[in-house]
Amino acid sequence: MLGGTVMGLIAGALPGISATMAVALLVPFTFSMPPLQGLALLGAIYMSAIYGGSFSAILINTPGTPSSIGTTFDGYPMAKQGRGWEAIIVATVGSVIGGIFGVIALAFLAPPLAKVALKFGPPEYFWVAVFGLTIIATLCSKSLVKGIMGGLLGLLIGTVGIAPIGGDVRFTFGMPALQGGVELVGTMIGLFCLPEVLAMILEGSDKRYERMDIGRRQGILWEVTKKVLAQPQNLLRSSIIGTVVGIIPGAGGSIANLVSYNEAMRASKHPEKFGTGLIDGVIATETANNATVGGGLIPLLTLGVPGTPVDAVIYAGLLIHGLQPGARLFTHFGDITYGFIFSIFVATVMMLPVGLLLGNALHKLVSQLSVRILAPSIMFLSIIGSYAIRNNIMDVWVMLACGTLGFLLKILKVDPAPVVLGLVLGPLAEQGFVQGLLIGRAQGIGYGIFFTRPVSILLIVMTVVSLVWPFVSAWSRKRREKGAGANA
Amino acid sequence: MRNSDIVSSVLVLAIVAIFGLQLRSGVTFFGLVFPRAVLWGLGLSAAGLLVATLVRGQAPKKDIEAPQLGTVFLVLLLMAVWIVAMNWLGFYVTSVVVFGLQMLLIDPNARNPKAFIRSIVGVAVELAVFYVAFSTLLEVPLPRGILF
Numbered sequence: 048m049l050g051g052t053v054m055g056l057i058a059g060a061l062p063g064i065s066a067t068m069a070v071a072l073l074v075p076f077t078f079s080m081p082p083l084q085g086l087a088l089l090g091a092i093y094m095s096a097i098y099g100g101s102f103s104a105i106l107i108n109t110p111g112t113p114s115s116i117g118t119t120f121d122g123y124p125m126a127k128q129g130r131g132w133e134a135i136i137v138a139t140v141g142s143v144i145g146g147i148f149g150v151i152a153l154a155f156l157a158p159p160l161a162k163v164a165l166k167f168g169p170p171e172y173f174w175v176a177v178f179g180l181t182i183i184a185t186l187c188s189k190s191l192v193k194g195i196m197g198g199l200l201g202l203l204i205g206t207v208g209i210a211p212i213g214g215d216v217r218f219t220f221g222m223p224a225l226q227g228g229v230e231l232v233g234t235m236i237g238l239f240c241l242p243e244v245l246a247m248i249l250e251g252s253d254k255r256y257e258r259m260d261i262g263r264r265q266g267i268l269w270e271v272t273k274k275v276l277a278q279p280q281n282l283l284r285s286s287i288i289g290t291v292v293g294i295i296p297g298a299g300g301s302i303a304n305l306v307s308y309n310e311a312m313r314a315s316k317h318p319e320k321f322g323t324g325l326i327d328g329v330i331a332t333e334t335a336n337n338a339t340v341g342g343g344l345i346p347l348l349t350l351g352v353p354g355t356p357v358d359a360v361i362y363a364g365l366l367i368h369g370l371q372p373g374a375r376l377f378t379h380f381g382d383i384t385y386g387f388i389f390s391i392f393v394a395t396v397m398m399l400p401v402g403l404l405l406g407n408a409l410h411k412l413v414s415q416l417s418v419r420i421l422a423p424s425i426m427f428l429s430i431i432g433s434y435a436i437r438n439n440i441m442d443v444w445v446m447l448a449c450g451t452l453g454f455l456l457k458i459l460k461v462d463p464a465p466v467v468l469g470l471v472l473g474p475l476a477e478q479g480f481v482q483g484l485l486i487g488r489a490q491g492i493g494y495g496i497f498f499t500r501p502v503s504i505l506l507i508v509m510t511v512v513s514l515v516w517p518f519v520s521a522w523s524r525k526r527r528e529k530g531a532g533a534n535a
Numbered sequence: 536m537r538n539s540d541i542v543s544s545v546l547v548l549a550i551v552a553i554f555g556l557q558l559r560s561g562v563t564f565f566g567l568v569f570p571r572a573v574l575w576g577l578g579l580s581a582a583g584l585l586v587a588t589l590v591r592g593q594a595p596k597k598d599i600e601a602p603q604l605g606t607v608f609l610v611l612l613l614m615a616v617w618i619v620a621m622n623w624l625g626f627y628v629t630s631v632v633v634f635g636l637q638m639l640l641i642d643p644n645a646r647n648p649k650a651f652i653r654s655i656v657g658v659a660v661e662l663a664v665f666y667v668a669f670s671t672l673l674e675v676p677l678p679r680g681i682l683f
Contacts, residue, residue, distance in 0.1 A: 203550075427665065459543040481568060
């Protein structure tokens with residue numbers, strides 16, 4: 048866990064390496080570990096990568112992960128005023144509190160939800176998968192059609208190999224190596240990491256940032272911690288926002304930190320001071336983004352629906368340890384599942400000493416690391432990672448092919464996240480669909496089985512709401528802005 | 536034709552055609568029903584996007600930004616060489632050589648002989664640490680070739 052916390056922190060702090068990329072690169076290395084140890088490592092990386100993003104947001108005005116965009120608003124002005132270390136302490140304490148809140152919510156909300164999920168049959172699981180796919184509407188609100196195309200492409204790639212019902216072999220193009228299907232981890236590494244590395248190379252070979260005095264002094268830790276703890280409302284509000292946004296499919300830390308910043312500003316007596324180096328803003332964003340981790344794991348562990356791209360990678364991490372995400376995790380593998388939840392709690396607490404001890408080194412690292420070392424290092428890890436799962440060179444080729452496809456999609460403005468989501472949810476959707484159809488035929492209602500059961504109807508309603516919600520919210524925001532413009 | 540909507544929809548239609556042709560060979564109903572629905576959905580969304588873009592008359596708009604495609608191609612080619620050679624020559628040796636070549640490609644400053652030698656020694660040490668950590672500590676199986 049200590050290793051995971053350090054690795055996640057470094058990865059999160061480096062601009063260009065997102066939490067998704069960090070977890071995807073390191074999933075294969077957990078393969079040789081016992082399941083709980085491997086999952087603890089992944090959980091620690093996930094949590095601390097989200098926190099690590101605050102270092103580059105504060106010190107170089109570049110969010111290390113999209114979850115820290117809002118941290119730049121007040122964190123960087125603080126650093127420019129010589130209060131960089133103060134901002135880092137605020138981010139650290141906020142991240143730890145938010146992370147703990149999210150994990151507690153996970154521990155208390157997931158088991159009852161898993162009990163409900165145990166009553167689901169194939170038609171319900173089909174709709175759960177479809178509901179999970181509605182995350183695309185949030186991820187790709189700029190071009191929904193392209194998002195849908197990406198999701199369907201992922202579903203199609205997921206059908207390569209032996210069919211889950213009936214055992215037919217499909218889409219192998221005469222290659223026996225594809226009969227087992229497309230290896231999930233290699234595909235994810237290709238789609239998430241290679242396009243980012245290529246973009247990094249194209250952006251600039253040797254970007255260096257200015258190192259500034261961050262204002263470290265004795266006694267500052269306790270002094271700043273007291274200031275943070277003196278804002279219980281901000282901490283609680285941001286933790287709740289982060290957890291709830293984490294549970295909603297598609298939202299995640301990148302949205303939670305901005306929503307929380309906005310709410311902190313609305314609740315403040317001095318909203319005009321936001322953006323000038325106020326600790327309230329850093330507390331709001333960093334507490335919320337770490338709270339999303341626990342929140343996002345709730346639908347993943349109970350229903351098998353990943354709410355964000357990082358959760359999709361954790362899904363693959365569970366699979367390589369022989370654990371099928373869903374309610375059975377709590378009934379059949381309770382020791383591992385609760386151990387995993389507890390390990391994330393411990394990793395969150397560990398972020399406090401680790402973050403503060405590594406602070407100076409990370410400052411040096413984010414301002415000096417060169418792309419010429421970073422890019423080939425990521426490629427090296429991508430190759431080892433995709434090979435390690437099955438010791439199969441074909442998986443490395445699949446990773447390279449998916450990386451090339453991901454870069455092509457990036458150029459064509461198609462987000463690779465829906466492709467991965469389709470790939471992850473494809474088997475669940477297909478199995479639910481075909482088994483549901485078999486049951487429907489046996490009952491003489493055929494496809495009607497998908498539309499007549501109460502839970503299915505509830506899931507259909509949730510799917511429609513989730514699909515339509517981003518558009519309704521964008522429309523209402525536009526109307527509000529128009530109204531405000533007219534009043535001005 | 537450099538409109539991203541048109542290019543992506545044509546690309547997807549081509550994928551639908553390739554996968555659709557594969558479905559012809561003796562697959563039962565239960566193996567067919569789901570992929571066929573996905574193919575239909577994919578084909579319809581791609582065709583819809585293509586028609587909508589053409590009808591809206593936005594075809595001439597060039598919104599694809601793809602600078603330095605030559606560099607991208609070379610990086611990907613070096614990765615392919617990496618994959619082929621590591622199984623034959625050995626993982627560590629291939630990685631040091633390809634890593635060095637990647638550095639030369641990415642950063643013009645690294646092309647100075649002195650700087651390059653310094654970097655390549657650093658890379659050899661870095662990769663040796665990775666190699667030992669993965670193969671010994673994490674017990675991750677790595678490709679083996681003539682060398683190591």
